[in-house]
Amino acid sequence: MTDLTAxxxxxxxxxxxxxxxxxxxxxxxxxxxxxxxxxTLRPHLKTAKSVEVARxxxxxxxxxxxxxxxxxxxxxxxxxxxxxxxxVGIAPQKLPRVLALRDxxxxxxxxxxxxxxxxxxxxxxxxxxxxxxxxxxxxxxxHRGGLSARDPDLIEIGRTLHxxxxxxxxxxxxAGESYGVSGRAAHAEFARRERDAxxxxxxxxxxxxxxCPVVNVGSTPTAHAAEDLSGVTELRAGVYMFFxxxxxxxxxxxxxxxxxxxxxxxxxxxxxxGWILIDxxxxxxxxxxGTATQAVDxxxxxxxxxxxxxxxxxIVKAANQEHGIIALRPGSSATLPDLPVGARLRILPNHACAxxxxxxxxxxxxxGPDGELLEWPRFGGW
Numbered sequence: 608m609t610d611l612t613a614x615x616x617x618x619x620x621x622x623x624x625x626x627x628x629x630x631x632x633x634x635x636x637x638x639x640x641x642x643x644x645x646x647t648l649r650p651h652l653k654t655a656k657s658v659e660v661a662r663x664x665x666x667x668x669x670x671x672x673x674x675x676x677x678x679x680x681x682x683x684x685x686x687x688x689x690x691x692x693x694x695v696g697i698a699p700q701k702l703p704r705v706l707a708l709r710d711x712x713x714x715x716x717x718x719x720x721x722x723x724x725x726x727x728x729x730x731x732x733x734x735x736x737x738x739x740x741x742x743x744x745x746x747x748x749x750h751r752g753g754l755s756a757r758d759p760d761l762i763e764i765g766r767t768l769h770x771x772x773x774x775x776x777x778x779x780x781x782a783g784e785s786y787g788v789s790g791r792a793a794h795a796e797f798a799r800r801e802r803d804a805x806x807x808x809x810x811x812x813x814x815x816x817x818x819c820p821v822v823n824v825g826s827t828p829t830a831h832a833a834e835d836l837s838g839v840t841e842l843r844a845g846v847y848m849f850f851x852x853x854x855x856x857x858x859x860x861x862x863x864x865x866x867x868x869x870x871x872x873x874x875x876x877x878x879x880x881g882w883i884l885i886d887x888x889x890x891x892x893x894x895x896x897g898t899a900t901q902a903v904d905x906x907x908x909x910x911x912x913x914x915x916x917x918x919x920x921x922i923v924k925a926a927n928q929e930h931g932i933i934a935l936r937p938g939s940s941a942t943l944p945d946l947p948v949g950a951r952l953r954i955l956p957n958h959a960c961a962x963x964x965x966x967x968x969x970x971x972x973x974x975g976p977d978g979e980l981l982e983w984p985r986f987g988g989w
Contacts, residue, residue, distance in 0.1 A: 614980050620872040621891035623966040627974040629866035644836045651845030654960045658686040659983035677704050678988040684713040692716045699727035720744040720752050725764040729771030740774035747804035750783035756807035765817045777821025778808045785828040789857040794832035806838035851959040856901040868953035873946050883933040889926040893961035908954035
């Protein structure tokens, strides 16, 4: 095996690098958490968008899984994933694609939070003579979509799905507001709200004589901090397999848990300004500046050497389309490293989902002492 530095030096830049050992460690961590809580883990594949990653994350490589687009559902189903939750509210125009996937043997479950959606699903199921099972989205924190567990429409939606033969599979929530707080205790409180809201909704449906076998909760912060999921059956999380600077900034992980980075090359300097120029701009990193409102602003990314070791206080402070500008963090007493033109660097991203979306494949540092770099395709689209 050649030295890691020499192997990475052969790659074109900018490109996406995945540390498989870190990824597997992150996957094991949440799997152990789900097992301890007595729930089924349903990983969200929206971050990875890769069949090769899915095979290493899912139980037996076949599910259960969560997706955020029908393109993801179609790609993973074709690769043998047969238990999928499409966790975005359904648009009626997408129901023919849902039926087509189910006809191919994929147990695809959809999401609704309104009578309009439920009636469209019911009508489509009747017309096809086939079930289209759905979860009802519950609002546990006012973040986005969903119904209150006390909303009278909850029962009517459930009855519309059940009586039509479409199928009421259960309830689901996502505590997106957990991204706005920091620390395990705060995230545990949001996890408690997820549990309480979904369990209350499930009990209301059952009291009305309706089935509710699935009670599904989760976000990456709450999944890691949950302490008691009594009454819950499934746990979701997505970015946990890679993590990112945003998750580190709110205390879900450490910097050395981040499995994803962008490999870049130094292309110039502005010594009077304390700038180092690289060939990775926002087209490679994305425009996501999610850490800007956190205690530590990481700019467009935190800079590491080619082996992944962090340079103290060195960030991508600005980005144009194909240029990144590296500088010391404002107020830092660190010394700007001597990085000549042609030097390779790795940039840790603010948001793994957004950065990953800029690239067509992962260049994988394999888990283990031997082996050449691998290349795993990733995909996009809706």
